[in-house]
Amino acid sequence: MKHIFEKSVPGRTGVDAGPVKQGTEEKLHSRLRRKTESLLPEVSELDVVRHYVRLSQLNFSVDTHFYPLGSCTMKYNPKVNETVAALPGFAGLHPLMAYLDDSAVQGALDVIYELSSLLAEITGMKGVTTQPYAGAHGELTGILLMAAYHRNRGKSKKYVIVPDEAHGTNPASAAMAGYSVISIPVNRDGSIDRTLLKEKMNDEVAGIMLTLPNTLGIFSREIREIAEMAREHDALLYNDGANLNAILGKTRPGDIGFDIVHMNLHKTFSTPHGSGGPGGGVVAVSERLTGFLPTPVVGRSAEGRYYLDFNVKNSIGSVASFFGNFAILLRALVYITMLGREGLIDVSEKAVLNANYIRVKLKEYYDLPYDRTCMHECVFSAKRQVQKGGIHAIDIAKALIERGFHPPTIYFPLVVSEALMIEPTETESKETIDEFIQAMIEIARLAETDPERIRSAPGNTPVSRPDEAKAGRELKLTCNL
Numbered sequence: 001m002k003h004i005f006e007k008s009v010p011g012r013t014g015v016d017a018g019p020v021k022q023g024t025e026e027k028l029h030s031r032l033r034r035k036t037e038s039l040l041p042e043v044s045e046l047d048v049v050r051h052y053v054r055l056s057q058l059n060f061s062v063d064t065h066f067y068p069l070g071s072c073t074m075k076y077n078p079k080v081n082e083t084v085a086a087l088p089g090f091a092g093l094h095p096l097m098a099y100l101d102d103s104a105v106q107g108a109l110d111v112i113y114e115l116s117s118l119l120a121e122i123t124g125m126k127g128v129t130t131q132p133y134a135g136a137h138g139e140l141t142g143i144l145l146m147a148a149y150h151r152n153r154g155k156s157k158k159y160v161i162v163p164d165e166a167h168g169t170n171p172a173s174a175a176m177a178g179y180s181v182i183s184i185p186v187n188r189d190g191s192i193d194r195t196l197l198k199e200k201m202n203d204e205v206a207g208i209m210l211t212l213p214n215t216l217g218i219f220s221r222e223i224r225e226i227a228e229m230a231r232e233h234d235a236l237l238y239n240d241g242a243n244l245n246a247i248l249g250k251t252r253p254g255d256i257g258f259d260i261v262h263m264n265l266h267k268t269f270s271t272p273h274g275s276g277g278p279g280g281g282v283v284a285v286s287e288r289l290t291g292f293l294p295t296p297v298v299g300r301s302a303e304g305r306y307y308l309d310f311n312v313k314n315s316i317g318s319v320a321s322f323f324g325n326f327a328i329l330l331r332a333l334v335y336i337t338m339l340g341r342e343g344l345i346d347v348s349e350k351a352v353l354n355a356n357y358i359r360v361k362l363k364e365y366y367d368l369p370y371d372r373t374c375m376h377e378c379v380f381s382a383k384r385q386v387q388k389g390g391i392h393a394i395d396i397a398k399a400l401i402e403r404g405f406h407p408p409t410i411y412f413p414l415v416v417s418e419a420l421m422i423e424p425t426e427t428e429s430k431e432t433i434d435e436f437i438q439a440m441i442e443i444a445r446l447a448e449t450d451p452e453r454i455r456s457a458p459g460n461t462p463v464s465r466p467d468e469a470k471a472g473r474e475l476k477l478t479c480n481l
């Protein structure tokens, strides 16, 4: 397949921009004038169209393939979200307008206010900031809020406790905020080891970060006991709510006893994401932390007028420019209001049902280290395939690509060796999920009978098995001209 530079023919153009107007060149400062050719490919419009359409087709995406990437919630993003986000009245706004003349942006402020209220309701919390750009950014914001709370009470705290199944961003966020991390392993049943937790708890612990349901897809039944332990030592309970998809409308972090929760709008509330962005890591907090939220927050006067409220007494300051990724907030609001209460309950029920369907259908073929009812995802291990035919999780992932499926998350969570973490989401049909199950069964069979077939997959993609370490070390993004 030729790339666009190889198709270049001197003098060929797509659009004739006409001659340069007399005097234009002189108006440009000599420093800005090009002294050499631009080296852009010289191609026709059709060449350009084919180039970009082909590039788009080389991708795996939610719009083209089943994408059961565990922990990432790659659900379908309704196109109506995009339509609303592209409305000129929203898309054309400059965020500075809110500072210069808030009467001109009442609609946009309404979006932020409404979304914040809905998310406070959904999580059972009292205050919300929409500023953070992603989950990890929300975590850092949450831990900074935690630190501000303890500082304000004159307490010096040193540690944050994180179970070892957690997403790597959890310990990283706690460390960035200046805490030392105490890692606690999970039990045989997949929940945090409470005996060890009890041992490690002391008055210097600032907080416990828990993912609920955790990255093994398991809802820890002992959460109340842990909340009690935290209270005894004046530690705050932090909920990594990236997995909120599983509990929407069923339970609320605020009711459980959490003080802080970050949500991933780009996962649970359905906005396109992947490869680093864009995202929304909204943070919601309990009553005792509302006085520390980042500013500005959007306030509403008694007459219903929206304004920027900088009057948060102990605010940690801004954690992002303006209000975060506004267009993502807008999409999330559309999604939530479109589904409504019943729709959101339906989301969590189907997400959990689909994951358990896969768990039960595949457990005969793949090792299931934590064999209990899961929530929105199930975690298998390729251990059996390693023992029988030397087939690893990476080989299974490649064989799935050959069969037209995006692989699940592999080698995470770290507590499961050869992990295959499958999250089907609620948006997939039974037919699609059945096809995936069939592919997984076929791969399990071939792993025993013809492992070489699996080891050499994929055979039908433009690139088969790149040397990923080499691609990283000798990154080459331009072609030789």
Ligand SMILES: *Cc1c(COP(=O)(O)O)cnc(C)c1O
Binding pocket: 071, 072, 134, 135, 136, 137, 167, 169, 211, 215, 240, 242, 243, 264, 279, 281
């Ligand atoms: C995705 C995820 C994160 C991080 O979110 P980003 O938006 O990628 O920064 C944190 N924790 C869990 C459990 C996640 O699934």
